[in-house]
Amino acid sequence: MPTEKASAGFEETYREQRLPLLRFAYLLCGSRETSEDVVQSAFASAQSRWDQIQSPASYLRRSVLNLVKDGQRRRYRLATLVPVAQSEAVVLPPEVDETWTLIQHLPWPQRAVVVLHYYEDLPLVEIAQVLERSESTVRSDHRRALDKLRKALR
């Protein structure tokens, strides 16, 4: 059972981290509904062990990343079993819109590397740890992603 102090810390973290986590999740999955779902799930999972979590922000980010990753796979699996809700329309500047579309069509590992590196500002070494992939694989994912984006954007 979380203590009162821990509970206060949890609520404060929720207030501070929820929006950044929603944005992070959205960049990873492209779905507002899924973003809300995974962020809520991440907090729900963290709440029961809040006293033991050393770095809540890092923990929650890792949790969101893993939930999105699993969700990506499951979404593909269930693509025709369950209708996937369309993302709400957002008007973006044309160049941003084009690049965002390209990012969304990157294979999952490459997309994750792009978001973690260019949005979360993580070096590739840390991304390898977060994604539980080798550094060389992450470097390769990064290079391939940039090659595709550069080719498409030129």
Next chain:
Amino acid sequence: MTNEPITDLRLDQHLRHTLETVAETVTADVSAAPGGNTGKRPHRRYRRIGLVAGAVAVPLALAAAAFIQSGPEYVDQIPPESIIAKGNVGGSDYLLVENRRTECDRPAQGVELVEERENLFGSEWNTVGEQYGERVDDCGVDTKRYLANPALFNDGGVPVGDALVWLWAVHPDVTAVRITTSADVEDLPVYTVDGAGYALFEVPDDVEAFTAELLINGEVVPGSAEVHRLNAPARD
């Protein structure tokens, strides 16, 4: 953007700007409470298989030695008799197996794709599955409408690096799934599991689109064709 090659610095700045701009479109206007029940289906450890192009699935009387270990939560053992097909791609062995999960305390229908190196002994399960029919709740699928129309099927793909593997669950009368790419036409074998058919296709890395059609004794099932465009950004 321009016809000039984009420099690393410019691409770096452009990506940061794009991601920041997109992220800012997400606002905190959701009414959820911390730790509350989302009402969504609980997340399951039931994930992916990694495949790269080039493997051929083979009927599995030959695969007895290839089974990996399985259990309800962590990898323990997969009974050899539940293995339907196996293959090897990029140095990684994979299996198509009967679904060994349960739904509402009943054995779940369908199949799972299991990549050996992603499911090492003692690790959590990391597979992806497919079922035939319409999911009605957490306890299973309804096949009535599907069985009345052989053109209905379920399919899904999983990105692994630059590769995809595609898996179909089809009507029991379907005898093959025809794949047409710009370079090739291939009829995939269909394996029967739980009264439905299952087929898989390892999408070659250089394929940007393919068409899948269901066949019954060599004849295309009307209305079954589906075009898949891969990694191609939607453009108006």
